[in-house]
Amino acid sequence: MNLILRQVLRVSALFLLVLAWIAAPAEAASAQTKLKVVTSITILQDIAHNVAGDAVELSSIVPTDGDAHEFEPTPDDIRKVADANLIFVNGAGLEGFINGLIADSGTQATVITASAGLPIREFGAEEEGEAHADELAAGYLGVSGSFDCGSHTHEEGEAEHGGCDPHLWQDPTNIIVYTINIRDALIAADPANADAYRSNAAKYIVALKELDKSIWQGISSIPVEKRILVTNHDALGYWVGRYGFQIAGIVLPGGGTSAEPSPQEVAALVDSIRQLGVPAIFTENIANNRLAQQIADEAGIQVVQSLYTDALSAADGPASTYLDMMTYNLKVIVSALGGSSS
Numbered sequence: 283m284n285l286i287l288r289q290v291l292r293v294s295a296l297f298l299l300v301l302a303w304i305a306a307p308a309e310a311a312s313a314q315t316k317l318k319v320v321t322s323i324t325i326l327q328d329i330a331h332n333v334a335g336d337a338v339e340l341s342s343i344v345p346t347d348g349d350a351h352e353f354e355p356t357p358d359d360i361r362k363v364a365d366a367n368l369i370f371v372n373g374a375g376l377e378g379f380i381n382g383l384i385a386d387s388g389t390q391a392t393v394i395t396a397s398a399g400l401p402i403r404e405f406g407a408e409e410e411g412e413a414h415a416d417e418l419a420a421g422y423l424g425v426s427g428s429f430d431c432g433s434h435t436h437e438e439g440e441a442e443h444g445g446c447d448p449h450l451w452q453d454p455t456n457i458i459v460y461t462i463n464i465r466d467a468l469i470a471a472d473p474a475n476a477d478a479y480r481s482n483a484a485k486y487i488v489a490l491k492e493l494d495k496s497i498w499q500g501i502s503s504i505p506v507e508k509r510i511l512v513t514n515h516d517a518l519g520y521w522v523g524r525y526g527f528q529i530a531g532i533v534l535p536g537g538g539t540s541a542e543p544s545p546q547e548v549a550a551l552v553d554s555i556r557q558l559g560v561p562a563i564f565t566e567n568i569a570n571n572r573l574a575q576q577i578a579d580e581a582g583i584q585v586v587q588s589l590y591t592d593a594l595s596a597a598d599g600p601a602s603t604y605l606d607m608m609t610y611n612l613k614v615i616v617s618a619l620g621g622s623s624s
C-alpha cells in the first residue's frame with residue numbers, strides 16, 4: 283500500500299514537472315506574440331492605448347513634451363522601430379525624421395498614417411502679421427488626405443507658405459477618424475483581439491464626442507469679440523477652425539518651431555495685437571517661448587503658460603492623455619480670454 287502510494291506520488295511529481303516544462307515556454311511565446319506598436323508622438327500613443335488597451339506593447343518615438351518638428355532619432359529609436367510590427371505616424375508632414383528612421387532601421391513593420399482620409403489645412407493661408415479680423419474667418423483648403431505633404435524641413439529663416447498643417451489632432455472630431463484608422467490597422471495585424479479593439483474604439487469615440495461638446499460649452503462663456511488667439515507656433519489652426527476663433531498672429535512663422543520672425547514681422551504682429559485688443563500670448567510645452575515673451579512685453583500684454591500643443595505631458599503633469607490635454611488647454615484659453623470655466 284505504502285509502496286504504491288509512493289509510486290503514485292513520484293509519477294504525479296514527474297507529471298507536474300513535465301507540465302511545468304511544457305507550460306513555461308508556452309507562456310513566454312504568448313508574451314512574444316503581443317504586437318509591438320510604435321507611435322511617432324505621445325498623442326498617438328495615447329489614442330492607440332485607448333483602442334488597444336493592454337493587448338499590445340506600445341511606445342512613442344518623440345517623448346512627452348518633445349518637439350516632433352525638430353526631433354532627431356537616437357540609436358534607441360532605431361532599435362525600437364526595427365522591432366516594431368506596426369508603426370502609427372500622424373502624417374501631413376509632421377514627422378520629418380520618419381522616412382530616414384524607417385530606412386535606417388530596416389523594419390518590416392506596417393506603417394499607418396493616422397490622419398489618412400482627412401482634409402488637410404494649408405499653412406500661410408492668411409498672411410502672418412497682417413491679420414485683419416474680417417479676413418480671419420476659419421476656412422481651410424480642403425486638400426484631400428492623400429495629398430503628399432512631403433517632409434517638413436526648411437532652411438533657417440525661409441518663409442514657408444503653402445505647406446500642410448499637420449496639427450489635425452487639435453480638432454477632436456478628426457481624432458474620431460484617427461481612432462477608426464488605428465482600430466482597423468490593429469484588427470488587420472491582430473484579428474484575434476478584433477472584438478476588444480472594436481469595443482474600445484467605440485467607447486473612445488463616445489468620449490471624443492463628449493470632449494467636443496464640453497469645448498463648445500467652455501467657449502460659449504467667452505465673449506465673441508474676444509475669441510482671438512496669438513500662439514507661439516502655428517499649432518492651433520484646426521482648433522480655431524472647429525470652434526470659430528480667429529488667429530491674430532503666430533510668433534514663430536512657417537508652421538514649424540525653428541524659424542524666427544523678421545523685425546518687420548514682429549512689428550506687424552505687435553500692431554495686430556494692439557489693433558485687435560488681444561489680451562494674451564499663449565506659450566507651449568514643446569518649443570522655445572523666448573520670443574513670445576519679448577513680443578508680449580512689446581505689446582504690453584501678458585504671456586499665458588502654457589498650452590500643450592504637439593506632445594502630452596509626463597504622467598504627473600496636467601496633460602498626460604489626449605482628453606486631459608484638450609480639457610486643460612480649454613481651461614487655460616477660457617480663463618485668459620475672460621470666460622468662465624465650469
Ligand SMILES: [Zn+2]
Nearest residue numbers: 351515517592
Ligand atoms: Zn507643431
